Amino acid sequence: MIDSWTPADVSRTGQVVADWVWGWALSRGTPDPVTEPDGYRVDVGLPEHRVRYVLPDPASVGPRAAALTEPGTWLKVCGPVGRVRSALGSRWTIREPEYLMSTGLGTRPPTTPPAPYTVELHSTGDVHDVVVTTGKGWAAKGRVAVRGPAAVMDMVETDPAHRRRGLGSVVMSELSRVAASRGAVCGVLVATEEGLALYGKLGWTVDSPITAAHLATR
Template sequence: MTTPPTVDLALLERWLACWSLARGLPLPRREDGGLVVDVGWSGQLRRHVFVDAGPALQACAAGIDAPFVYLKAAVMPQALRDALPHRWVLEQPRYLMHRAEAMSDGQAIDGTAPAGYTLVAEREHGAAVLRLADADGMTAASGRIVLNSGTAVFDRIETHAAHRRRGLARALMFALDARTAQADVRERLLVATEAGRTLYERLGWRVLAPYSTAVLPAGA
């Protein structure tokens, strides 16, 4: 069995760099013991990412007054809650997941779509985007992958409600993984919701660490 990587600042930086490239954002920079991305969206101005909820994260939080700033750490939600003033609001828990071996054999993605769907490949910012389109050409499911410096990040795997429980997310994961295998990339990372975690574990992914988020909302 492959030994899972250590969750340290370097691993989080690899994850966050791919996340940023997928959205056309500046690459993360190291600052005061953590990582920072200037997001610049109306609902998310900036995100700070830390390995733990220790003094570096707490000092960062103490210096933040503006709303819509996010703090993220590879800790359980309660550990993040205990480290922050009550004005910070926790989001639903997430999980940082990893897989080293290929899910597929690296063959071309053609023919991997379930019956009744067509696999469409596009590009957006730094990400390869795959869509499963229904018979009317409408997107039923989509996902994207970023390959950067030996790391593949699987991102935004989504299935529209009317098309769920038909194996579309699984098909997308194998199609995205084929891209990873073709590029001979060994480190696969993703951040999953509680519901997504179940699917990914069935596909052989393993949880490296919890990934918790707090945000300073407007009026806090």
Template structure:
């Protein structure tokens, strides 16, 4: 079976991400997709799976709205010369995949795990025995692929296996829902966790947003 291209993986990631975040349907563009997110600090995002200098420069020149984001599947150093004033870097991302299988993660002593579904999204919450927040994550299954999103562990509860517990629980749910491949875009910190769980990096992603200096600054 032929391996999916980066563009195909990016589109699968988008299809799950918009369900997870409640964003607008992706609008097809010659270079990729535009997604309305509808938040003050992220009004919309342009996603380019195979960015070129000409495409990025054209988008940058046409952007006037603060809170516009670019998700460019290339490394930061490659795209840096293509940008103009007012563009700022967020953390780089890593497009990653994993073959899904049945998982039976055990909950560590002193913690409880709860999961629920709402609007096509599965959410997992880990709390201490006293009910304090410890870790969480969510996932959207869209056919054969499942997109993990917003994985987080409270700083005081890190290095106790809770991130792995959340991920394996989500992977198990996705597998039982019929998905065969997990997809996510991880941060540099998250990459280490996901790699340890068998995820593979498929592409780097530069993440940028437009936040120009106020007039007269």
């Protein structure tokens, strides 16, 4: 999928993109996304991440990038960097590759982590945080935002001192279980290059490569 991506894939990933944008905004506590003619705008409101535009079609990158000048503006484009780079121009800093991924969710029992770890769940409305802890602090964690039938996994992280112990898989399994118990049937996330292998082993598939770029703050 990654190497063979074509513009025809845009139509197949439209709903996944929409689910991710709305779920990400819910997870991060931003205002609701605004639908634009070429995609979505999210007013993030942070000094180095003021606003982001998510574009499902790489063909719209050139006009959108040319119209943006404010430092702290981000673009997330569904398409490989080779299709996007020339349309951005020299003002934009391109980040490491990312990948839009999805999977089906189903009922599953709670996951038991290896000793001495335990799993905690903290929920606020439709946002749920899973924390794997040793009792002295977190070892791995992640968040899921559930919006209707879709659940967006976000901020999945393992402390470097606790890596290679299967804790990332524990977090993802628990996030999926919690989301399914709240009625979600599809999981969506955007993975880094590092996370791509883990999620692939857990049954997630790539819907589109993502090219991320930003206008640096001064």
